[in-house]
Every structure is written in structure tokens, then in C-alpha cells.
Amino acid sequence: MLSGPSGVGKTTICNTILARRSDIRYSISATSREKREGEQDHREYIFITETEFKEWVERGLFVEYAMVHGNYYGTPKNALDHHLDAGLHVLMDVDVQGAKELMGLYPDGLYFFIVPPDFKELEKRLLKRNTEKNEVLRNRLARAAEEIKYKNDYKYVIENRNLEETVSELLDIIEKEIGKP
Secondary structure, eight states: EEEOOOTTTTHHHHHHHHHHHTTTTOOOEEOSOOOOOOOOOOBEEEEEOHHHHHHHHHHHHHHEEETTEEEEEEEEEHHHHHHHHHEEEEEBOOOOOHHHHHHHOOOTSOOEEOOSSSSSHHHHHHHHTTTTHHHHHHHHHHHHHHHTTGGGGSSSSEOOOOHHHHHHHHHHHHHHHHHOO
16 A cells, blocks of 8 residues: 655556466555546546445445545545455555555555655646646645655655655565465
8 A cells, every 4th residue: 555645656656566476466546636637437446426425425435534635535445455455555645634444444554654855846736647637736736745744654655756766665565475476
């Protein structure tokens, strides 16, 4: 499971790991936020309305969920259980709130916190994405400072200065912990 502030590179890291490990599946989160340009339903996220999200919560369909940046995000139980029952490893990108819940439910999991080299670089990466307005960008940077305070709750803290080096470090740890695919 990967956590870290918005813009730190979690999505790119996840996609690279998935391309290199055939025994790992990605847990697609559900969200109430609007799709960004180029995103597809059931690829990046399961996009549902806030009303639907709350209905899923009431029906107990999430293993964890949280309100992040003004939108709901959650991990559907059925897909996670399906992958685990099939003997596969599951890669997740979860915020610090959800990670706390998952750490309690799955104490043997591998928990990674990804940090940026510094806040200037994080801001540069968020600006480069060109997906947020200035106010949202400021909120994401403020939240990043809060999220980083939780990094020591994770088994591994990895700085994403260079994508290839970061992925290599993660894959080395994964191989040591769970073996080769």
C-alpha cells in the first residue's frame, strides 16, 4: 500500500510496479469526485455520485473510506477480497486516513509512504499536472504538510526524487518481503 501527498507520483509508481509484477493487481478505489480529462471509469477510479457513495457506505461495501480534498474515496471490499482469495497481492494507493484503517485490518501488509524531495518540487509537480485551480492547489499543499507528519507510521518511507530509482527500491523491498513473481 502506498500513501503520500498528491503530486508525489503514486499513480505513476503504481503503474510501473504493475507493469513489472504479474502477481500484483491494483485495487481501484471508488470516488465521488469528477473525472479528470483522460480518465476512464473503472480504470483510474470507480466514479460514483456522492449519494451513491453514501449508499455504499451504508451497505458496508467499503473496507475503508475517507473524505479527502472535499471528495469521498474508498476501497471496495468485493474487488479486494476477490484478488486476495485468488492468491494475488494487491497494490493500493490510499490516503493516510484509510491507511490507518487498513493497517489495523491487515497488519502484515507492506505499507510505504512516498515523500517528495521537498515542497518546491511537490508544488512544481502539481502545477505540471494542470488539473487544479489555485485554491485547490494551495489546499493540496497544506494537506501534504499534514500527511507527511504520519510517515513514521509506515514500515517504509521512500523519497521519490527519481521515478526509476524509486520503483527499483520499492520492487527490491517487495521481492525481499514476498518473493519473485
